[in-house]
Amino acid sequence: MLSEKAKELIKKSHIVSFEGWEKTYPSEIVTIFQQADNEGRYLTDEDILRITKIAPHLATSLKQAQILRDDVTEIVNSSRAEVLATFSQIIEPGGGLYPPMRAEACWRDFWHFLRCITYGIAGQSTNYTSKEGLGYMEELYQELQVPLDAMVLGLRNLKVFSLKQFTAAEAESLAPYFEHLISQMEQFSTD
Numbered sequence: 001m002l003s004e005k006a007k008e009l010i011k012k013s014h015i016v017s018f019e020g021w022e023k024t025y026p027s028e029i030v031t032i033f034q035q036a037d038n039e040g041r042y043l044t045d046e047d048i049l050r051i052t053k054i055a056p057h058l059a060t061s062l063k064q065a066q067i068l069r070d071d072v073t074e075i076v077n078s079s080r081a082e083v084l085a086t087f088s089q090i091i092e093p094g095g096g097l098y099p100p101m102r103a104e105a106c107w108r109d110f111w112h113f114l115r116c117i118t119y120g121i122a123g124q125s126t127n128y129t130s131k132e133g134l135g136y137m138e139e140l141y142q143e144l145q146v147p148l149d150a151m152v153l154g155l156r157n158l159k160v161f162s163l164k165q166f167t168a169a170e171a172e173s174l175a176p177y178f179e180h181l182i183s184q185m186e187q188f189s190t191d
Helices: 004-012 027-038 045-054 056-070 072-086 100-122 131-144 148-163 168-186
Strands: none
Touching: 004 131, 027 045, 027 100, 045 056, 056 072, 056 100, 072 100, 072 148, 100 148, 100 168, 148 168
């Protein structure tokens, strides 16, 4: 059962921010990204077409985000398998992701982390996170005693399995979008 504090922190743990994007993109594009984020979903094919019509130079990055969206289940499942191989006791009684609903929340977070990363990729901006939202997420993880080492490993594996979808040159150009969120999470305190 979640505490009232945890419920409040969940509402505030909004880690994406498109602040400053209006300096680069028309408001219509920012609105499309914001709506997708508000709905907790990846960009749809329709969103991608609308953005491409307004900003054709984003076609390649939008296609890359689309590839990750389409492979999210496989990417998250592979990342989860690596976390479970490294932290084999984590879902057992007494483990950091026990009972099963805690583990499911963790895997859901992986899905959402990749969603957030795809926004950065699609918009060609590594500045896609909210410092305030990440602060609330850090507090939430402390409140729920989320095993941060497992979460960071999961993020690192999201990067590994995502980048396998691309050529070496593409992977190199996409890595900073993953590293941005990984570095933010690595700064979380475990106190």
